[in-house]
Amino acid sequence: MAGTDEAAAAVTAAVVDSFRGTPDPRLRELLQGLVRHLHGYVRELRPTIKEWEYAVEFLTAVGQKCDPTRQEFILLSDVLGISMLVETVNDQSGGTESTVLGPFHVVDSPSRVSGDNVDCIGAGTPCVVSLRVTSVDGGPLAGASVDVWQCNEDGFYDVQQPGIQPLGNGRGLFRTDDEGRLWFRTVVPSHYPIPTDGPVGRLLDTSKRHPYRPAHIHFIVAADGHRPLTTHIFVADSPYRDSDAVFAVKDSLVVDFPCVEDPGKADEYRVTTPFRMAEFDIVMVPERNDGGR
């Protein structure tokens, strides 16, 4: 029998070679690269048979935990920092920074118009979020779509509380006006634990990592001729800003949500005092001509 290192190298070479006929050159590159890196892991860390069987069981459990409103594999990608790394290597300088999609973009947001309230419950501190969408040259982007989703004051998304929250609570699909502006009413989202009742929760528990994310509001922004943007804004005074369980905080996305007592402002935004107010400018990057990402 050949030495183990030599035999291992032969296995890797055979597997890389098996993908040589993949017609799509990008898929071939991705698959052969995946084999090299995964085999590199096995050859360096030398998992035992039992350890590998455990890994297979774990991945199976992650897949089996998924359903139409629960995406445990995104959660796994998130807590391993892979989602954030993929965002990072695809980020293009000049515009608003991107961050992770997360696992809760699982239902369509109801269409709403500027000024609407995405909070259908009516409890919690009122909050106004005012956005302005521009291109990198500062020009306003009219008619840009902004998909918004967030958790409630207790840290739960609508899909996590069927019967308590109506589907669509905390969500809205808006369009910007001629000045690239839109605003909406909501409640201040809470920091929250990512779902811990599945295999990803067990992974965090076993490695003594906390499951919390700092408070944030999600956006997907799309404007003609510009690269789509998936990002959050983070509530500046939220706990866990420095230890987000999914590594998604970027300083440029941290926004103050000051308390407003001015009755005139409250009337303007159709809320009661005191309320909180966040303002954020979203800068979109024009599409490249190479087909984009």
Place this chain on the structure above:
Amino acid sequence: MAGTDEAAAAVTAAVVDSFRGTPDPRLRELLQGLVRHLHGYVRELRPTIKEWEYAVEFLTAVGQKCDPTRQEFILLSDVLGISMLVETVNDQSGGTESTVLGPFHVVDSPSRVSGDNVDCIGAGTPCVVSLRVTSVDGGPLAGASVDVWQCNEDGFYDVQQPGIQPLGNGRGLFRTDDEGRLWFRTVVPSHYPIPTDGPVGRLLDTSKRHPYRPAHIHFIVAADGHRPLTTHIFVADSPYRDSDAVFAVKDSLVVDFPCVEDPGKADEYRVTTPFRMAEFDIVMVPERNDGGR
């Protein structure tokens, strides 16, 4: 914004650091190593957001395809050569070589005694398999357990053909006699395609890889004081010996299954002529004192 490479390195460092408190040092090593290698993949291949989303959907589909008799994640590990690589880095010289477990060891094998027929159907060319289990010093291992499973002449395992094959067909749990011997009657297994009706099948199809495995019989052998062995014997004249879809062939495991016409031999083994006959010696390695693999 920091340069992308610098920002990417910062993400990796943060994720590796997040596992620093993992109490079990081996788990910590495995997780931190996994993060380094997976992040290395992302940083080298730079998958787009869409490509990564596709990967997450693929892994989800793999998990969702699993059920009590279908293990699509083992199949994925197999076709990426990871199962074989894990076997290879754990292989210990001196004994019979190991190979992959495969996805079909999903039901308990019925207890059988030497000379039994594991083929409950009665069609196909009769075959006798004669084994001898020894330790590395050549001493016979009495009372060793040998778990056997194989597909039928059409290339299907029992669990793939409910209603056609009874559960337990092609399977048997045997013990060796005082000379370390056992034999059983069966049919010659066929080469076969791994299951192609799931995401792993689509992966092979997309990359123009064939799904076939050369004909083989699986064994798990256990003997007191020795390391357990998971292996196959391969039928020497089977197609696909040089391009096993799961990279599991080792030359030392390839066995001739000659045709026997001798009526005396047929009487001895309680079969009719012509029949085929395979003989194989299994050499077990004593357990190490460090807790084994």
